[in-house]
């Protein structure tokens with residue numbers, strides 16, 4: 025995507041804060057940890073404290089200036105208009121060496137169901153990037169302002185590892201739904217070469233999830249990428265926003281607020297003490313707390329298969 029390359033180059037040349045943060049990212053510390061059957065990276069990234077420690081309760085949101093609204097953004101930040109109502113911006117606090125934030129122009133709540141098609145369009149436009157969606161209680165630091173993010177593909181281990189653990193649930197000529205037997209955090213994947221099929225399978229999935237904690241939508245993280253003719257969409261249903269260790273005092277505390285990138289196999293620790301301390305068992309515990317268990321995911325799959333069977337017989 026040449027126009028995005030130009031945007032990134034221009035922004036790094038003209039915007040000091042972004043330039044410094046992308047430079048710092050090159051020296052960021054990373055360690056690898058084997059958890060269950062997957063390899064996770066842990067990234068010590070101090071600039072992400074803003075996101076990990078973001079207060080997302082109603083009062084805090086109402087009293088802060090929304091950082092995704094155009095009038096509150098840094099003067100240096102420029103964007104590319106997409107489909108007339110999204111703006112593709114560089115994220116000044118990166119996790120990826122190429123990291124975009126893509127807010128809706130209007131200040132309107134974070135919801136996936138009416139925007140999943142847009143997510144597919146964006147991943148088509150931004151080939152070479154993986155799009156991601158953090159639900160309002162699943163890592164979004166601006167749950168009151170609809171947005172996606174995108175990072176260069178190939179950075180999150182799960183993007184390539186999932187095929188090793190997949191089992192087909194629904195298969196059609198142009199679209200398939202897979203169960204991925206990742207331990208301890210199983211998830212689902214849609215593969216489709218048509219947008220209509222991808223949306224159809226996503227809707228079955230969405231309708232098969234429960235609403236938790238009087239939430240506005242079923243809790244989830246979504247990763248989407250397009251490779252030439254075909255979309256791959258990773259679906260991580262969630263049951264909890266932040267793990268207990270996020271709120272613990274003293275030694276037990278780990279300031280980790282899991283979102284799509286963590287689900288994708290890169291755990292972000294904004295604090296050095298957490299980076300040094302975190303082990304496989306911590307990541308395993310956090311994933312077990314916030315993701316569905318294999319049994320819980322199977323229940324969702326049963327519902328999807330029933331709905332699919334009724335619609336296709």
Ligand SMILES: [Zn+2]
Pocket residue numbers: 090091092093130131132168169
């Ligand atoms: Zn806003």
